[in-house]
Amino acid sequence: MELTDEMIALAIQRGAEARNRNPVATSVRYDRRIGRVVIALSSGLELAFSPHLAQGLEAAKPSDLQEIEISPSGLGVHFPKLDADLYLPALLEGLLGSANWAASKMGAKGGKAKTPAKVAAARANGAKGGRPRKNVPAAA
Structure with a gap:
């Protein structure tokens, strides 16, 4: 596809x-007093x-957060000492990372949970000699 002047002008307008x-x-x-990044x-x-x-x-560390840059578009924030970037529209939606990163955080949080059901399952498995083995078919 060949770009025309009209297509470029339309893209600039959008x-x-x-x-x-x-x-x-x-x-x-980075505001050390409140321990927050402020945009x-x-x-x-x-x-x-x-x-x-x-x-x-x-x-x-607080020293890593002293140097922060704004992208030319104003939609990104870059932390040079950490080589980390955040996307402003995602931050405004409450997303502080990628979907995979958020899922790993939620999984870690769930793994630390101590509910009565989880405690009962752990005790029952312990009484049987530990966690049940997975049924994996033997390789032929």
Whole structure:
């Protein structure tokens, strides 16, 4: 497919409309006092979150968070010392990482849960000699 001047102009127009429709980051900083990354938006709102809740920032030290950059589009935030990036539209939707990352966090949280049903199952398995083995067909 060959790009025409008309197609390029239309793409530029759609990009400008998208920028006007959605807020962009105007400044970003790590506030040591409250332990939060604070992103100021073009809409006048501020978004603040604990870095330990975001993918790529989980193990970040305060010194790692002192240098933060905004992407040229204003839709991304980059942490050079960690080589980590966050996408502003996803942050505004409450997503602090990829779907796989979120699933692993939820799985880890579920594995740590101590419900009466889980305790009873563990005791029953222990009385039988441990967790039941999986029925795996023998290789031929």
